[in-house]
Amino acid sequence: MTKVVLGMSVSLDGIAGPRTADADGMAIFTAILGWQFPLRSWQREQGMEGGEDSVDSRVWADNFARFGPQVIGRTMFDFGYPNWGENPPFHAPVFVVTHRGQERISKSGGTNYTFVTGGVPAAVEQARAVADGKDVLLAGGVSIARQGLAAGLVDEVALHVAPRLVGRGVRLFDAGEVDLCCLETIQGEEAVHLRFEVR
Amino acid sequence: MTKVVLGMSVSLDGIAGPRTADADGMAIFTAILGWQFPLRSWQREQGMEGGEDSVDSRVWADNFARFGPQVIGRTMFDFGYPNWGENPPFHAPVFVVTHRGQERISKSGGTNYTFVTGGVPAAVEQARAVADGKDVLLAGGVSIARQGLAAGLVDEVALHVAPRLVGRGVRLFDAGEVDLCCLETIQGEEAVHLRFEVR
Numbered sequence: 210m211t212k213v214v215l216g217m218s219v220s221l222d223g224i225a226g227p228r229t230a231d232a233d234g235m236a237i238f239t240a241i242l243g244w245q246f247p248l249r250s251w252q253r254e255q256g257m258e259g260g261e262d263s264v265d266s267r268v269w270a271d272n273f274a275r276f277g278p279q280v281i282g283r284t285m286f287d288f289g290y291p292n293w294g295e296n297p298p299f300h301a302p303v304f305v306v307t308h309r310g311q312e313r314i315s316k317s318g319g320t321n322y323t324f325v326t327g328g329v330p331a332a333v334e335q336a337r338a339v340a341d342g343k344d345v346l347l348a349g350g351v352s353i354a355r356q357g358l359a360a361g362l363v364d365e366v367a368l369h370v371a372p373r374l375v376g377r378g379v380r381l382f383d384a385g386e387v388d389l390c391c392l393e394t395i396q397g398e399e400a401v402h403l404r405f406e407v408r
Numbered sequence: 409m410t411k412v413v414l415g416m417s418v419s420l421d422g423i424a425g426p427r428t429a430d431a432d433g434m435a436i437f438t439a440i441l442g443w444q445f446p447l448r449s450w451q452r453e454q455g456m457e458g459g460e461d462s463v464d465s466r467v468w469a470d471n472f473a474r475f476g477p478q479v480i481g482r483t484m485f486d487f488g489y490p491n492w493g494e495n496p497p498f499h500a501p502v503f504v505v506t507h508r509g510q511e512r513i514s515k516s517g518g519t520n521y522t523f524v525t526g527g528v529p530a531a532v533e534q535a536r537a538v539a540d541g542k543d544v545l546l547a548g549g550v551s552i553a554r555q556g557l558a559a560g561l562v563d564e565v566a567l568h569v570a571p572r573l574v575g576r577g578v579r580l581f582d583a584g585e586v587d588l589c590c591l592e593t594i595q596g597e598e599a600v601h602l603r604f605e606v607r
Contacts, residue, residue, distance in 0.1 A: 221565075221588065221604070222581035223422045358573075366420075372604050374557075374586040382421035387573040389420065394595035401590050401602060405420070405571050 211340040216367040225381040244399035254298040265397035277343030278336035282353035283307040304332040410539040415566040424580040443598035453497040464596035476542030477535035481552035482506040503531040528555040
C-alpha cells in the first residue's frame with residue numbers, strides 16, 4: 210500500500226527555508242540542509258563518488274530506496290531545476306504543482322518532470338498511479354507541504370531536524386491541528402530523524 | 409559543574425503554550441502537556457500514588473532527579489501557584505523572575521519561592537548558588553526561555569515533543585541564531601525526548 214510521506218528538513222525552530230533568494234537565504238538553506246551535502250548517499254544521488262558514511266548517510270539512503278515518485282511545488286522546481294542538471298538526483302517521476310501547464314520534460318537517469326495544474330491532490334493522485342509499490346514523497350516547499358496536510362493527503366511526516374535555531378525564514382507548519390504518532394526516532398551525527406504517522 | 413537546562417514541552421509545530429487562559433488555552437495546554445499527567449513519576453511529584461510506568465515516566469523521573477533549583481517566570485507562577493498547593497511538585501528552591509519584589513514564600517516538601525527583580529541572569533545566578541551539585545532547570549514560560557537563550561545562559565535544551573500540530577498559541581523559539589548539538593534522543597510512548605547542548 211503506497212504511503213504519501215511529507216519529508217523535509219527543518220531547523221529545531223521549525224524553519225524549512227528562506228523567504229528570499231539572496232545571500233541570507235542561502236545561509237538559511239545551508240543551516241537547514243548543509244548536513245546532507247557531505248553524506249555518501251547524498252553524493253551518490255548526485256552522481257558523485259565519495260562522501261562520508263554515517264548514520265545520517267544510511268538514513269538518507271533508506272529514504273531514497275523507499276521513495277518512488279516525488280511531488281514538489283513550482284517555486285522549488287524553478288529554484289532547483291538549473292542545478293539538478295541533465296541527470297537529476299530524483300531518478301523517478303517528479304510531479305510539479307503549478308498554475309502554468311507545460312509539456313513533460315524528460316531527463317536521463319529515470320527523472321521526468323510532469324506539470325500538474327490540478328493542485329496537490331491531482332499531483333498526489335498521478336504520483337500514486339506510477340508508484341509501483343514504492344512510497345510517494347511530498348518533498349516541498351512549505352506551501353505544498355501545508356496544502357497536502359490540510360487536504361488530509363499525508364500518511365506520514367518524516368522530518369530531518371538540524372540542531373540549530375535559525376530565527377528567520379519560513380516555518381514548515383503554520384495553522385491546522387493534526388494528531389500524529391511517533392514511528393521512529395534516529396539520532397544521527399548532524400541531524401535527528403523523526404518519523405510520525407498521521408492519525 | 410552545574411548546568412543550566414532549558415527544559416520544556418512543546419508540540420511538533422513548536423508551540424509551548426496558549427495565548428489566552430480560556431477554554432481554548434486549556435485545550436492547547438492539554439495537547440502539549442497532557443501526556444505527563446498519567447505518568448507514575450509525574451504523579452509521584454504531585455504526592456499521588458499510581459500512574460503508568462513507561463519510557464516517558466522514566467525520562468520524567470530522570471529529569472526530576474537531575475534538577476535542583478528551578479527558574480520560572482511570573483506569568484507561570486501566577487497561573488500555577490494556586491494549583492501547586494501546600495506541597496508543591498518542585499521540592500526545591502524556585503526563583504520567580506518578576507518586576508514586583510515580595511517576600512520569600514516557604515512551602516512544605518522543600519519548595520520555596522524567591523522573587524527576583526534583576527531579570528533572568530540574576531535568577532539563574534541565585535539558582536546556581538544553591539544548586540549543590542544538581543542542574544538548574546529553566547522551566548518557562550516562553551519569555552523566560554527566550555531571555556535565557558538570548559543572554560547566553562543556557563547550556564542545554566531539553567525538549568519533550570508531543571506528536572501533534574496545534575496550529576495556534578505561543579511558539580517556544582522566536583528570533584536568534586543558536587547552534588546546538590544533539591546529546592540524546594529517546595522515543596517514548598507519548599512524546600519524543602530530545603536533549604541538545606548549546607555550542
